[in-house]
Amino acid sequence: SAVISQKPSRDICQRGTSLTIQCQVDSQVTMMFWYRQQPGQSLTLIATANQGSEATYESGFVIDKFPISRPNLTFSTLTVSNMSPEDSSIYLCSVGLGQATDTQYFGPGTRLTVL
Amino acid sequence: AQSVSQHNHHVILSEAASLELGCNYSYGGTVNLFWYVQYPGQHLQLLLKYFSGDPLVKGIKGFEAEFIKSKFSFNLRKPSVQWSDTAEYFCAVCSGGYNKLIFGAGTRLAVHP
Numbered sequence: 001s002a003v004i005s006q007k008p009s010r011d012i013c014q015r016g017t018s019l020t021i022q023c024q025v026d027s028q029v030t031m032m033f034w035y036r037q038q039p040g041q042s043l044t045l046i047a048t049a050n051q052g053s054e055a056t057y058e059s060g061f062v063i064d065k066f067p068i069s070r071p072n073l074t075f076s077t078l079t080v081s082n083m084s085p086e087d088s089s090i091y092l093c094s095v096g097l098g099q100a101t102d103t104q105y106f107g108p109g110t111r112l113t114v115l
Numbered sequence: 116a117q118s119v120s121q122h123n124h125h126v127i128l129s130e131a132a133s134l135e136l137g138c139n140y141s142y143g144g145t146v147n148l149f150w151y152v153q154y155p156g157q158h159l160q161l162l163l164k165y166f167s168g169d170p171l172v173k174g175i176k177g178f179e180a181e182f183i184k185s186k187f188s189f190n191l192r193k194p195s196v197q198w199s200d201t202a203e204y205f206c207a208v209c210s211g212g213y214n215k216l217i218f219g220a221g222t223r224l225a226v227h228p
Contacts, residue, residue: 033216042205042218043159058215092159094216103149104216106159 002027002095004107012113013083020079021110023093028073031096033104034066038089046091049076083114117142119208121219128196128226136191136222138180138206148189149207149216150180159205165189176200201226 003026013019023032032049047068048056055068070076080087093107122137140146150162163174170182180191189206206219 042220043216044218045215102147103161103164105161106151108158 002029002097002105004093004095004105006091006093006107006110008110009108010111010113012115014115015084017083018079018081019083019112020077021091021093021112023076023078023107025074025095029095029097030073031104032070032076033094033096034068034076034078035092035094035106036089037092037109043092046078049078080112083112085114088112088114117208117210117217119206119217119219121204121206121222123222124220126222126224128224130198130226130228131195132226134191134193134196134200134224136204136206136224138189138191138219139187140189140206140208140217141187142208142210144210147209148180148182149209150174150178150189150191151205151207151218152202153205154202162191162204196224196226198226198228200224 005024007022034046035043036046037043045058046061046066049068049070051070051073065081067079090109090111092109094104096102096104118141120139148165151159152162153159162178163172163180165172165182173179178193180189182189203221203223205221207216209216
């Protein structure tokens with residue numbers, strides 16, 4: 001497995017501002033992902049963070065709203081831009097250690113509240 | 116579109132009761148199947164997984180799950196639950212060749228002493 005940390009663990013933000021969430025892994029990993037868990041709902045994949053190239057976004061998520069960086073094999077950031085109360089969610093980073101369909105391990109999540 | 120259905124959203128049991136949580140998925144090809152658990156205040160953890168081979172897989176803490184291909188199901192079981200099993204349980208599917216994990220809605224399990 002891998003040890004994954006996220007910063008911040010929680011934040012309360014004002015409408016219209018942006019927040020950048022960091023994900024750090026204790027070892028080099030092939031795949032990193034960002035998920036959203038809205039209140040009372042399940043996890044939804046936002047995008048796959050690709051090292052050295054643009055992230056791959058799922059339907060309903062766009063780069064302007066959720067820009068992602070992945071400068072190396074142990075670190076990624078997700079920015080939630082121009083926030084509205086609907087963006088209040090838990091944002092989770094996950095990593096895959098092997099093949100594309102292998103097990104994913106999840107970080108502790110960042111609980112975001114937008115006022 | 117692929118989807119995962121968990122039929123029970125809330126389950127309340129007494130300690131020592133048996134548990135079965137249902138999970139069905141819609142995808143006709145090769146799939147990898149997972150159960151994740153989220154204990155109160157903790158992050159999501161892998162409980163067990165099925166990739167191939169014996170359709171009855173055993174996970175941590177006495178949990179097991181059975182893959183029934185003909186029924187597109189991957190139900191989670193435990194013969195005797197404990198108070199410490201109180202958590203939310205998520206079934207997830209990853210279809211062959213893709214890295215997208217599709218999660219079910221989750222089942223909140225409360226075990227009373």
